[in-house]
Structure formats: C-alpha cells, structure tokens
Amino acid sequence: MLKVILRRLVAxxxxxxxxxxxxxxxxxxxxxxxLSAQTDKLPTAARKQVYRNTGLDKPVLQRxxxxxxxxxxxxxxxxxxxxxxTMHTVLKEKLPLSARLGLxxxxxxxxxxxxxxxxxxxxxNTWLDRSVTIVSLLxxxxxxxxxxxxxxxxxxxxxxxxxxxxxPEGSNLWLGGWSYTVLPTLAGxxxxxxxxxxxxxxxxxxxxxxxxxxxxxxxxxxxxxxxMNHVVRNAAIPIITxxxxxxxxxxxxxxxxxxxxxIPGIGQYFxxxxxxxxxxxxxxxxxxxxxxxxxxxxxxxxLYMAVxxxxxxxxx
Amino acid sequence: MSDIIKIKNLQVTFPDEAGPIYAVRGVNLNLKHGxxxxxxxxxxxxxxxxxxALLGILPKDAEVTADQLQFEHQxxxxxxxxxxxxxxxxxxxxxxxxxLSALNPTMRVGKQIGEVLKYHEHxxxxxxxxxxxxxxxxxxxxxxxxxASKFPHELSGGQRQRVMIAMAxxxxxxxxxxDEPTTALDVTLQAQILDLIQAQKQKHxxxxxxxxxxxxxxxNIADRVAIMYxxxxxxxxxxxxxxxxxxxxxxxxxLDSVPDTDDDQEQLFTLPGTPPDLxxxxxxxxxxxxxxxxxxxxxxxxxxxxxxSATHFVKSWLLDPxxxxxxxxVSIQKRWQTYRALAKEGTHD
Numbered sequence: 007m008l009k010v011i012l013r014r015l016v017a018x019x020x021x022x023x024x025x026x027x028x029x030x031x032x033x034x035x036x037x038x039x040x041l042s043a044q045t046d047k048l049p050t051a052a053r054k055q056v057y058r059n060t061g062l063d064k065p066v067l068q069r070x071x072x073x074x075x076x077x078x079x080x081x082x083x084x085x086x087x088x089x090x091x092t093m094h095t096v097l098k099e100k101l102p103l104s105a106r107l108g109l110x111x112x113x114x115x116x117x118x119x120x121x122x123x124x125x126x127x128x129x130x131n132t133w134l135d136r137s138v139t140i141v142s143l144l145x146x147x148x149x150x151x152x153x154x155x156x157x158x159x160x161x162x163x164x165x166x167x168x169x170x171x172x173x174p175e176g177s178n179l180w181l182g183g184w185s186y187t188v189l190p191t192l193a194g195x196x197x198x199x200x201x202x203x204x205x206x207x208x209x210x211x212x213x214x215x216x217x218x219x220x221x222x223x224x225x226x227x228x229x230x231x232x233x234m235n236h237v238v239r240n241a242a243i244p245i246i247t248x249x250x251x252x253x254x255x256x257x258x259x260x261x262x263x264x265x266x267x268x269i270p271g272i273g274q275y276f277x278x279x280x281x282x283x284x285x286x287x288x289x290x291x292x293x294x295x296x297x298x299x300x301x302x303x304x305x306x307x308x309l310y311m312a313v314x315x316x317x318x319x320x321x322x
Numbered sequence: 323m324s325d326i327i328k329i330k331n332l333q334v335t336f337p338d339e340a341g342p343i344y345a346v347r348g349v350n351l352n353l354k355h356g357x358x359x360x361x362x363x364x365x366x367x368x369x370x371x372x373x374x375a376l377l378g379i380l381p382k383d384a385e386v387t388a389d390q391l392q393f394e395h396q397x398x399x400x401x402x403x404x405x406x407x408x409x410x411x412x413x414x415x416x417x418x419x420x421x422l423s424a425l426n427p428t429m430r431v432g433k434q435i436g437e438v439l440k441y442h443e444h445x446x447x448x449x450x451x452x453x454x455x456x457x458x459x460x461x462x463x464x465x466x467x468x469x470a471s472k473f474p475h476e477l478s479g480g481q482r483q484r485v486m487i488a489m490a491x492x493x494x495x496x497x498x499x500x501d502e503p504t505t506a507l508d509v510t511l512q513a514q515i516l517d518l519i520q521a522q523k524q525k526h527x528x529x530x531x532x533x534x535x536x537x538x539x540x541x542n543i544a545d546r547v548a549i550m551y552x553x554x555x556x557x558x559x560x561x562x563x564x565x566x567x568x569x570x571x572x573x574x575x576x577l578d579s580v581p582d583t584d585d586d587q588e589q590l591f592t593l594p595g596t597p598p599d600l601x602x603x604x605x606x607x608x609x610x611x612x613x614x615x616x617x618x619x620x621x622x623x624x625x626x627x628x629x630x631s632a633t634h635f636v637k638s639w640l641l642d643p644x645x646x647x648x649x650x651x652v653s654i655q656k657r658w659q660t661y662r663a664l665a666k667e668g669t670h671d
Contacts, residue, residue, distance in 0.1 A: 217423040223379045225438045225489070226411030228404070235437070236426050243428075315473045316427055 018300050023074075025296045026289060030073060033285055034066045040086035040283045060086055073289065082293075083286035087279070093290035096275060101257075102179055104264065104271035108256030110191040115198025116252070120245065122199065123206030130211065138203055145200035151262040154193035158266065161189060173269040190267045194260055198252070205248065210241045239313065247310050254302040258295060326497060326529050327353035327376065330390035334368070334375050334553075337383050343600045345371045347553035353497065358523065358530040360540040360561075362576065363550035364597055369533045372550075373499045377414055378406045393497070412442040415490035419502035421482035425474035431485045432458075432470025438493040457492040458485070461518060480511040484518065491522055498523070501533045516543055538580040541565060546633065549573050552598050552608035559634035566661035569628075569636040571615045574654045607639065615640060615648060 039062060045053040057063040061072065076083060085091035119142075126138040145153070162170035173190070174183025213219060214237060222232045264274035272291070279287035310317045334346035346368040353359050361369045374380050376391065378398065391398045393414065398406070418424035426434055436454045439445040445453060451470075458466035461484040474482055483503060490498055500519060504512035520543055523530055534540060540547060540561070547564040549557045549572060557570040568574055578591035595612035598604060607613070610620035619639050628641040639645060649655070 217418060217420065218426040220379060221416075221418060221424045221486075221489075222426070222437070224377060224410055224416040226407045226409070226442060226493070227437065228407050228441075231441065236429070239428050240426070314428060316475050 014300075014304050018297065021300055022293055022297055026074065026077060026293050027070075029289055029292045030070055030285070031066075033283065033288060034069075036283065038283060040285065042283075062086070073285075077289070077293070082290035085279070085284050085287050087282035087284040088287075091287065093287070093294070096272065096287065096290070100270065100272040100275050103173055103175065103269060104260075104273055105257045106180060107173070107187070107190055107194070107263070107269060107271060108253075108258070108260070110187055111194035111198060111260075112253055112256045114191055115195035116202050116249075118195075119199040119202025120206050123203040124210065126203065126207040127210035127214065135207075138207070142200035142203045145196050146204070149262070150193050150197055150260065151266070153196060154190070154263050154266040157189045157193055171268040173267065173271070175270075190263050190269060193263045193267075194256070198256075202245070205244055206241065209244045210237065213237050213241045216240075243310075243313050246313055247306050250302045250305045250309065251299075254298055258298065324355050325352040325392075326355045326394060327351075327531075328390055328392040329372070329376065330388060332372060332375060332388040332391065333386070334371050334380065335385040336381075337385075338601070341601050342385075344603055345553055345600055346375065347603075349550075349553070349555055351548060351555060351558075353529050353531055354546075356527060356529055357545040358532055358543055360532045360534060360544035360547045361550060362534055362537055362540060362547060364535055366597055366600070367550040368553040369550055370501055371553075373416070373501065373531060373533065377410055377416065377499075378403070379410070408442070411438045411495070412493040413495050414497045414499065415493060415495035416499045416501060417483075417486050417490045417503045420506045421479070421486045422474060422506075424486060425482060427474055430471055430473060431477065431482075435470070435485065435489045435492055438489065442493055453492065457488045460491070461485075461488045461522075463488075479507055480514065483507060483511070483515050487515075487518060487522065491526065494526065495528070497529045497531065499531045499533070502535070503532075504539065505534070505536075512539065519543070536580070537565075537576050549576065552604070553600060554608070554637065556609065556638065557634075557636045559631070562661070562664070563631065563634045566657045566664065567630075567634070568654060568657065569630065569634075569641060570638050571613045571640070571650075572609050574651060575612075577657070578651065578653055617645065 041056060041060065041062060045056050048056070054063065061069065064072075073083070082093040122138045122142075126135040129135055158170055161167050168188045169186050170189075172186050174186055219232060219236055222236045227235065258272060261273040261277055263269070264271045265277060268274075275287070276291050278284075279291065329349055329351040332346055332349040332351075333344070336343040336345055349368070349372050351359075351361075351372070361372070363369050371380065375384075375386050375388075376393075376398065378401075380386060388399060393409065396409075398409075401409070425431065432451070432454050435457060436445075436450050439450055439453055454470055455466035458469050463469050463481060463484050469477070469481065469485070474485075477485065483506075486503070498519070503519065504515050507515060516539060519530065519532075522528065532540065532544060537547075544561045546558065546560050548555050549564070549570065551572050557564065557568065557573045559567075564573060565577070568577060572593075575591070575593040579593065581590055593612060598608045598611070606622050607616070607620040607625050610616040613620065617639050619642075623639075625637050625639045626642065627635055627637045629635050630641075640648065650658070
C-alpha cells in the first residue's frame with residue numbers, strides 16, 4: 007500500500023511538472039502579454055522600465071527557469087494584471103465563494119438525483135420513469151450556460167423573484183444572502199440531478215436484473231432484504247466512485263455560472279486571468295487544479311477498492 | 323410414489339414491444355418423491371421459465387396461469403408472496419447455470435451461503451458459521467473457513483458451483499432444481515458436479531429437477547425425462563423409454579445430436595432450422611417446419627397426446643392410428659431393437 011502511494015506521488019510530481027511546463031510555453035507562444043494593453047501608449051523607455059520591473063523582459067527560457075524554481079518553493083508569484091494578488095490571496099478571497107456555490111449545487115443536486123434515479127428504477131416503465139428519463143436527458147443536453155441565462159431571464163427578469171446578479175460576501179459569506187444563491191445553485195444543480203438520476207437508475211436496473219438478485223430471491227429473502235443485502239451496495243459502486251470528482255470540481259468553481267451571475271469566485275477569476283495573460287495566476291490555478299484532479303482520482307481508486315473486492319490496486 | 327410437485331396446464335406470457343411472448347404453453351409435469359426428472363430442450367424452449375414460474379420468481383410483468391401448481395399439499399398459486407419466501411430456499415432450492423454471475427460479487431461466499439439459515443431458521447453468530455462451514459465441507463471443499471471468507475471471483479469455477487450447491491442445500495430443501503448446473507464447467511468438472519448432486523440427493527432424500535440441453539449427461543442420472551419444445555412438453559417417459567423407445571421426431575433429433583464414441587460416424591447430426599418465434603401461437607405442431615416426418619395435418623391442428631405406457635406420453639400426430647406407415651431413422655430403429663430385446667428379457671424373468 008505504501009508503495010502504491012509512493013508510486014502515485016512520483017507520478018503526481020512528474021505530471022505537474024509536465025503540465026506546468028506545457029502551460030508556460032503555450033502562454034509564452036501566444037502573442038501579447040499581461041502588460042501589452044497597459045503599456046501600449048507609453049514611451050518606449052517607460053515601457054521598457056515597466057517590463058524590467060516585472061521581469062517580463064527576460065528571455066523565455068530564463069523566465070521558465072525562474073518560474074519553475076519559485077514554484078518548487080510554493081511561490082507562484084504576484085499577479086501582473088491585478089497588482090498585489092497572489093495565489094494565496096486568490097485561495098483566501100475567491101475560493102470560499104466558489105466553494106459555497108459548489109457545495110450548494112452538489113447538496114441540492116445529488117440527493118435529488120439519487121432519489122429520482124431510485125424511483126425511476128423501481129417504477130420502471132411507468133410515467134414517473136419516463137418523465138425522469140426525458141427531463142434528465144433534456145437537462146444533460148442543455149449546457150449550464152444556457153440554463154443559467156434562461157433561469158436568469160425568467161425567474162430574475164420576468165417574474166422578478168430573485169436577484170439577477172450578485173453573490174453574498176463579507177459576513178454573509180457562508181450563511182446569508184440566500185436569495186442571491188438560488189438561481190446560481192439551480193443553474194449548476196439541475197445538471198447534477200440529471201446526471202446522478204441517470205447514473206443510479208442505470209446501475210440499479212443492471213443490478214436488479216442480475217443473476218445474483220434472482221439467486222437471492224430463490225433463497226427465500228424478502229424483497230426488502232434482497233434490496234438491502236444485494237442491490238444497494240452493488241448499485242452504489244458507480245455513484246460512490248464518481249462522487250470525489252464531482253465534489254472536487256464543484257468547489258473549485260464553475261466558469262459559466264460565475265461569469266453569468268457575476269460571482270467573484272475562483273472560476274471567474276481564472277477566466278479573467280486568461281484574458282489578461284496573467285501568467286502567475288494562470289500557472290497557479292492550472293497546477294492547483296491538476297494536482298487536485300490527480301489526488302481526487304487516487305481517492306476514487308481507493309474508494310473503488312473499498313467497495314468492490316474485485317478491484318485491486320496492488321498485488322499482495 | 324407420490325407426487326411432490328404437480329403442474330397442470332401452466333401458461334407463461336411475457337409482454338414485449340412486438341406483442342406478447344408465449345414462453346410456456348400448457349405444460350403438464352409432475353415430480354415424484356425422490357426421483358430425478360430431466361427437463362431437456364433447446365435454449366428458449368421454456369425449461370427455466372417453467373421452474374421459475376413454480377418458484378414465483380418470474381419478473382412482475384410476466385403473466386402466469388395454471389390449472390394446478392402444487393408443491394406437496396400446498397397450492398402455490400394461492401400463497402402470498404410472504405408465504406412463498408418461506409418455501410423458497412427452505413423447501414424448494416435452485417442451482418443456476420453460471421455460478422460467477424449467480425453469486426453476489428461483493429459479498430463473501432460464506433455470508434451468502436449463510437443467508438438461507440439466517441432468515442429461515444434465525445441462526446446467528448458462531449452457530450451460523452459452524453453450520454455454513456459444515457455445509458461447505460459436505461460439498462467436498464477443503465478448508466471450509468478459508469472458502470467461506472473468499473469472494474466469488476477468488477474461487478475456481480468448480481469451487482463456485484460447489485458453493486452454489488452448498489447454498490441450495492443448506493436449508494435442507496425437499497426439491498432441488500438444477501438449472502444447467504454443469505454447462506459453464508469443463509468436462510471433468512461436469513462429472514464431479516453430477517456425482518456430487520447424485521450423492522447429495524441420496525443423502526438428503528431429495529427430489530431433483532435437472533434442466534439441461536444435453537441429453538448425453540442425462541442418461542446416467544435421470545429416472546424420467548421430459549422433452550420440451552417451444553414451450554410445450556412433446557414427450558415424457560422413463561429414461562429407458564426416452565433413450566430406447568423414443569417416439570417424437572424431435573426426441574429423435576436430440577438423440578442423434580449426442581456424440582457417440584462407439585459409432586464411427588464422421589459428422590454429428592444437427593437439427594435443421596431454428597425454434598419457432600414464440601410471439602406466435604402456432605397453428606398445428608410448432609415443430610412441423612423442422613420435421614422431416616411432418617404430415618399435412620401437422621400444419622393445421624395441434625397434435626393429440628398419446629399414452630404408450632403408464633409413464634410414456636407423446637404429443638405427435640405420428641402416433642395417430644390414421645397416420646400412414648413410416649420408418650424412423652436407422653439409429654432410432656437400432657434403439658427400438660435394444661428396447662424390445664430388453665423388454666423380452668424382462669418377460670423371461
């Protein structure tokens with residue numbers, strides 16, 4: 007087990023190095039940089055001075071060396087476009103907003119999705135099953151971007167029930183300003199309902215039609231015991247193992263929903279950094295997201311092993 | 323011998339987008355106490371559906387009707403689902419074809435075997451473990467505690483089928499339904515599993531329904547044989563009657579398709595055609611279009627059932643007195659000669 011973790015750790019470091027390098031050179035290859043817009047109209051001498059101050063005047067390879075060395079020490083540098091901002095302040099100020107949005111979406115969407123999925127599987131081929139299937143297919147095919155706009159224009163605009171834009175901050179950061187959170191939560195959460203309803207319905211139908219469920223019936227188990235002892239665990243395997251990725255990525259911000267509802271979260275800031283060619287922030291976010299993704303996948307693998315004895319990550 | 327199971331005019335219909343599927347069409351079958359009855363037929367002939375209807379484990383949308391569906395003195399049709407669960411496992415048990423898919427992949431096999439006792443006899447803890455280990459030992463597996471702690475995928479095919487049998491027998495049922503229990507196993511294991519079922523049958527005074535598509539393995543274990551085709555039983559008789567005095571052309575076809583090591587035949591006989599579409603309620607004999615002996619009437623009217631002895635019944639127009647003379651295949655004529663010779667010996671005794 008220790009060997010597996012070590013191996014994964016080495017893979018993590020190599021992956022992060024490759025991702026960081028690729029990101030750096032791709033950004034360097036793109037014309038323009040964080041300063042070009044601001045310094046466009048400055049006299050040449052002043053422009054050179056600004057570039058020298060930020061270190062952007064150095065050759066690409068030298069900048070690469072500096073960036074990578076600093077990153078090894080956990081320092082992604084200071085934002086060029088948004089002076090004073092570092093990855094540390096981004097995580098402190100932007101992440102909590104995105105995290106609340108993501109958590110609300112997940113806590114609203116997944117339980118409802120699981121409930122609807124179970125009902126659809128149990129009442130297979132009834133109107134309930136059909137409506138769940140059609141609605142979830144619809145919600146899955148409509149991007150959250152479109153959904154967000156529709157919600158915004160109807161519930162925010164036409165009906166005027168909820169604020170159109172904005173997000174609670176300050177003392178209302180975690181608990182408060184609920185009316186602002188309704189539409190953004192729906193915009194992302196409806197997608198989770200659709201995905202998890204379909205996932206659970208399919209896996210339950212698979213298990214319910216399996217031979218071992220028939221075996222359990224022939225053993226004289228009551229319907230409830232068949233479900234408790236033989237269906238729940240097996241049907242839960244795909245759910246449990248897709249949860250970590252869903253949760254991790256809901257918390258780190260959704261670009262579309264944050265942009266449309268003007269939520270100053272980490273997702274929106276990332277887009278802003280990208281348009282500004284703000285290398286330190288882009289590098290920081292990319293590497294953090296990549297690390298999060300790799301770690302989450304490892305957790306998923308561990309969960310697989312815990313719920314399904316057929317899966318082994320290592321040989322005894 | 324008294325009948326432990328009696329099935330009269332069983333009909334099972336499944337709904338389907340292309341119209342109802344008539345899977346079982348008026349099956350009459352009885353199982354005598356202590357006998358082994360082989361239920362033989364091609365895939366889709368309704369063998370498994372018949373037994374699943376008996377246990378009441380068909381999907382909810384299946385439509386089941388029968389004039390009689392009796393186990394011992396109980397009418398299974400009148401029992402509630404709750405009473406049926408009390409009979410399943412403890413009175414009627416089933417062994418499936420493919421033990422890998424029939425065992426829960428995420429539960430240790432010991433626990434799966436123990437479930438029967440846990441819920442029927444409310445055994446718990448050490449008593450339950452001891453009973454499970456004893457049963458695993460009874461199906462000739464060494465180191466029962468170790469086997470019990472394994473997951474199905476950690477066992478070999480033969481071990482898994484023994485586990486299935488242990489699971490079926492631990493509740494000490496009166497009837498064991500073995501649904502192609504050897505089909506998923508290689509030949510040497512087949513023989514071992516058949517021996518095991520025979521041994522357990524004698525030890526526990528079981529009555530066995532043995533479902534298979536292979537007449538070859540039936541020869542040594544069955545007391546009686548019922549041949550199924552397209553949801554009907556077309557011929558039923560003692561093993562002797564079916565093997566040496568077969569009357570239905572479908573039975574002839576099945577017998578000729580069993581490989582025979584004594585014979586130098588180069589090619590194995592195959593029945594021409596495929597089984598009929600079960601969406602249609604056939605007019606006449608469903609086997610007619612594959613039957614070289616078919617008469618005009620076979621395409622028009624359902625054949626009558628002719629009784630040849632106390633135990634031998636055939637559903638075919640060939641046995642109608644009006645049928646013109648015909649000659650069965652040479653291989654079948656040879657069998658008839660053997661049968662007649664045996665019968666003569668019998669009268670001399």
